[in-house]
Amino acid sequence: MAGTAVRRRLTWRLATVAAVTAEARTARRLSLRIDGWEGHLPGQHVDVRLTAPDGYQAQRSYSIASAPGSTxxxxxxxxxxxxxxxxxxxEELRAGDELELRGPIGGYFVWHADLDAPLQLVAGGSGVAPFLAMLDHHAATGSGVPVRLLYSARSLDDVLGRERLEQHAGRGVGVTIALTRTQPPGWAGLGGRVTPETLRDHVWPPDAEPRIFVCGPTTFVEAVADGLVAAGHHATAIRIERFG
Ligand SMILES: Cc1cc2nc3c(=O)[nH]c(=O)nc-3n(C[C@H](O)[C@H](O)[C@H](O)COP(=O)(O)OP(=O)(O)OC[C@H]3O[C@@H](n4cnc5c(N)ncnc54)[C@H](O)[C@@H]3O)c2cc1C
Incomplete structure (x- = not known):
């Protein structure tokens, strides 16, 4: 049985695009229907494969941004x-199109709702995608674990899942957004890059023993992880995902 499940996860299969919606100025949410989807854990990703008419193929990984059990x-x-x-x-993909994908993949960069530790999420750019799944899962399971998200984006127009993040903030999730390039007039969040001071002020302190997930471009992830260790967090408490 387990062998079947493993084989199936690694097999390419077809997904049908149910909807494409704007998630931010330059980002789209692709809602997919996949026959026989066996479920996933928040933090896992899939590989997507595109094939051109001449047979040329390109393959990339994408985090699953919806909670387990979503339609x-x-x-x-x-x-x-x-x-x-x-x-x-x-830009090209439309509802009704089909995509080849395989997954869900990954067992390390995964948040388990039964974990008692405070949850700390640190995202750079599209690195917030797996955290959208974790936060929705946190809400859906009625988890009492305290959560903070520190999210670095270029501008307000580049913030992914803004409305949903506001809803999570409304139910007690600590959401701090740092805009690196432009801040709108009256912006109440942070400006500029994430610094050691940002980490000190907006991440659970080491003595709270948080489980920390860091996701985004490689340079961002490495700088944040180094900063967290320098601030006294245990390297083993930090899980990172590099988007490359
Ligand atoms: C486990 C995993 C999960 C991922 N999840 C997501 C996700 O949820 N959403 C998402 O948008 N992306 C995600 N990515 C990144 C994604 O796989 C692709 O790398 C990204 O979409 C760029 O592919 P591309 O073919 O458009 O660019 P390419 O044609 O491969 O590259 C074009 C140029 O952009 C640069 N580049 C490539 N990737 C990035 C990047 N991430 N940031 C900045 N510059 C880059 C390249 O160095 C190159 O100069 C994930 C990556 C990994 C490894």
């Missing part, structure tokens, strides 16, 4: 300028 499996894709796959997914 669709959602990906949130940020368009990268000149990006081969993200440009197609955000």
């Amino acid at each position: 669709t499996v959602d990906l949130v894709v940020q368009r990268i300028d000149d990006g081969e796959v993200s440009s197609y997914l955000t």
